[in-house]
Amino acid sequence: MQSNNVAATIRQTLASGREKTSPYVPAAKRYGRSTASWVFHYLMLFGLAFVFIYPMLYLISKSLMQSSDLSDASVQWIPKELNFSNFKYAWEALDYLPKFKNSIITSLIPALVQIASCAFIGYGFARYRFPGYTLLLGFLLFTFLVPPQTIILPLYIFYSDLHWMNTYFPFVIPALFGHGLRGALFVMIFLQFFRGLPGQLEEAARIDGAGALRTFWSIMFPLARPAMLVVFLFSLVWHWNDTFEPSLFTTIADKFNLMQSLKVMDGQSQLQLQNGTAAMTGDLTGLVPTFANRVMAGSLMTILPMLILYLFTQRYFVESVERAGIAGE
Template sequence: MFKSVIQRLTLPSEVASDKQQLGWQIRTVRKSGQTIKGILFYLTILSLSFVFMYPLLYMVSKSLMRPQDIADATIRWIPKEFSLINYSIAMQEINFWRGLLNSTIISFGSAVLQVLSCSLVGYGFARYRFPGQAFWMALVVFTFLVPPQTIVVPLFTFFLDLGWVNTHLPFIVPSALGHGLKGALFVLIFVQFYRRLPSVFEEAARIDGAGAFRTYWTIMFPLAKPAMLVVFLFSVVWHWNDLFQPNMYLLVPEYFNLAQNMALFNGNANLEFQQATQNISASSAIGLAPTLQNQIMAAAVLTLLPVLILYMFTQRYFVESVERSGIAGE
């Protein structure tokens, strides 16, 4: 009898301890699962990041190598001695400062004008109804789908008759008119963004007596900052890296951008080889040969550097703008 009473008294405490132990085990399993998921997630991100970062790391590594480091099979990533002579030679060969000025005029000038013009066109398509709207929107999409290579001959003839060849006008003027490189895509981005804005802003402006253009310029346009940043960065990068259209309209080296100068880069391997081997013995120089690989990589880094610096300062706002502009899909 006493044993049964004791068992009844001790049973609840044992059950409680078992529940606590079981709860602790469940929490441990959950934490372990979350930890494993986190490790797998970061391993996947690091692996994908390395795939995209590998070319850039390779360029930077090779651009800092001397000819003897390039010829040394034991050196893969880190040279025995870092050298900046490749950048000095590359800057001279690609006419860096002149090319940088031309690239800046074409890229940033076109980007600013495309933000202003494409925003206005996109606002008209998104917020107003007018005769033939579907037809004109179809034409906008059509200009985006047509490859520029198919119309380059009539465009070149047209710009040649206007006297715009060997000037920046073939890039600036179309951008100011809501077109230019990828202009149709930028119009569609603004159309998508303006359609998501509530109509109460325009109604309030009409009550206050504002007209259509004033409503757009003072109220709707400032609200489109996320879309403006996306369009601006896309336009800058695409104009900066474009080589097809500049080769068609810019035929004088004075107007070449960095991409064109990079494409025509021939380097000076003999100069670098002489400077690199002047302080080593003749026996150490045996087997070495002039190489352009490190100079080409230095020129590529110089060409990409302005865009990378721009993205470093704007990547946070760019990611936020992509999410808010609606181009990522919903």
């Protein structure tokens, strides 16, 4: 106990001089911790990380299995033989490339549009006070809170009247006005970010004769890169995974995105399963064939593009979240 404290004090003294300059070093490091504390820390981390990685492992393991492996009690995680036939099947069943293209269009374009529009609007909310400001801010919060189901029917009628069904407009046009999927949240993220920036930059630009728009686009917008990255990734992933709006506004199979296609594939395999079990009612082995492996392979393939993107951006993403200060207030 005693020696531990001494060691901690020494470590602390050594560390304090070096680390005072960096504000981002967590407090824990500065006050040395006991070994037991670190063991506990890593144990907790590994335990939790396992829970988080579990669904991924599950997806990968199941999608590599054959139907015989699924009903084999001796097979838990490792398939008896390495076989990629499920992926081949899913590739065709999902109609991958055309649906991938649709997914890209209905998520990449809204995400990029939301960056621009939500930054513009967020800047207005962050830097200007005008009559009706509080009311508008209240509306912004309100918009965030309204469940989309409440207004989905009028929106559906509205978009039908505009002949927007089976086009990309329902995803892009609301985004253009800072709405669309969680638009209000993204406006708030930019609002928070711009509030945190010092005002001197703009004052300098204004004194040099730049107008409000010019100041925004050439000075403030480029500074918002951390917030942009956060909004871009969230928007892209949420649009990519969304089936609620696409299932209403996109009814032609050709225009389906990957997630809708996955739902179709899942439905088909359930159907095959029912037919299959109906055909073998005479079979008393109790073994029910499932196509879960194929659906898991399909699931993995639909989220794979996002996983790859995340792999490359996660470093910047996490740092950006810290810097963007999305939790500022």
